[in-house]
Amino acid sequence: MDLIADRISHRFGALEVLDNVSFTVGAGEVVAIVGPSGCGKSTLLSILGGLMQPSAGAAELRGAQPPDSRNPLTFVFQDFALLPWCSVEENVEFPLLHRALSVGERRAVVEDALRRTSLSDFRATYPKQLSGGMRQRVGIARALAVRPAILLMDEPLSALDSQTRELLMEDFIRLLADGSMGAVYVTHNLEEAVRLADRIVVLSRRPGRVRDVVSIPMTRGERGEIAAREKLLALQSQLWSLIREEAIDAEREVQHA
């Protein structure tokens, strides 16, 4: 199943945020979206996931939904969006409560998601008792429980410290390794983008337009090798040179706002 951004434009009142953005996310493909602050990355993700309606253009799906997927487009949120009154297990179970599943099937799905995210020992814990990294793990477990075709990740690591970010990045790489699940990964962190994505869509300063699409010429497995480091750093520099001037302008704009 492919996800297509078809000439998406959006404005908030007089403020034009996105302008004619088009790209395709193929089955099992990971596409990162980067760009200066305020270029509409998160707005674009909300439109792609059906949480916002664009002013013009459309988000479209092509091809059949994977038969075992319960929610083809599934978000992983920056602020985790966990229900604070529910335990870890109940949070993971939440999206399954309204599906045609028996109690036994539901428990098995939750158990599997908890195991895959190493949360089995924390099933009875409440979100406030968990660190930021563990909370995001719960968010990921909840997403995995519905077997998404495409994960929509809105800066999922930006609220975390660097060590936790590194650990969760390894988790993402592992989860996306078999190619059964695609992802749209919104980030302002270029290192995350080059480590995780197959392609990187670079947006311009507001209104966000597709400025460039950069393909990463190696597999995610190869990117973990020491020999690949220089290539990845070069790619990072290339991306930074694309957005540097606009990032400075955007920063000045934020300061004067």
Added chain:
Amino acid sequence: MLERAKTNRGRSPPGVDGDTRPVSFRGAGFTPKAGRWSGWLALLLVIGLWQLAGSAGWVNPLFLPTPVAIARAIWQLAISGALWHHLSYSIMRIGTGWMLGTIAGVIVGFAIGLSSLARGVGITFISALFPIPKIALLPLLILWLGIGEEPKIATIALGVFFSTAISVYSGVDAVPRSLIRMAQSFNVPFHAIVRRVIWPGALPSILAGFRISASVALLLVVSAEMIGAEFGIGAFVLQAGNLMQTDQLLAGVVILSLFGLAVGRLINLLETRLLHWR
């Protein structure tokens, strides 16, 4: 720590040249904590002084009866059955009025919190009617509903309704939108979002509203009973005042205070049980 700082004064740590002095501690205060017994001890002290002032003849017992005289009056009321008779009327009025006002307030509060149409209409009406002292409507309600229990219950229900509706829609507004969007992103149906996200998210504000509405109900039942009732704690306090039976009057006040404390305790228990996740 302080001991170590003292002993280190003027001496250099290993590898440091010259005299050293401890950094002065500036982080004290601004963290008030209620002592476990301090409140009760203060209360006992005030009661003791009050009793002493009465027993020593420093104050006229007609104007301020002693705590012992008030306790005796409560005991007499209890064994004569008058206390339970008056209390049962008041509890029936508060219970019925509070339930009616709360049910209506929760329904209207949720409607305002969830529907643009209800919000547009409801907030205007609530803003216009909330500031009116509800007891001022009692004569009108007597005209409409007769002189029985109905106008008193309606007065309490009206008072409870407004504070409940406001706390409910404020609570709904305070539920993080990110949680609602999360539920929508999983295609959770509307009724389930209300039940599993909005209701528990608004519950802290709703329970805080219950605490306020219980006080409002207590205030209104006493006022209503003073205006037009034969039985009830408010009527009893008024009668005692008219007959200059100040020990009986204060006995009624103490009973009201205990009733308020019991309701507050009940709401505390509810909060502990329902908001354990906070």
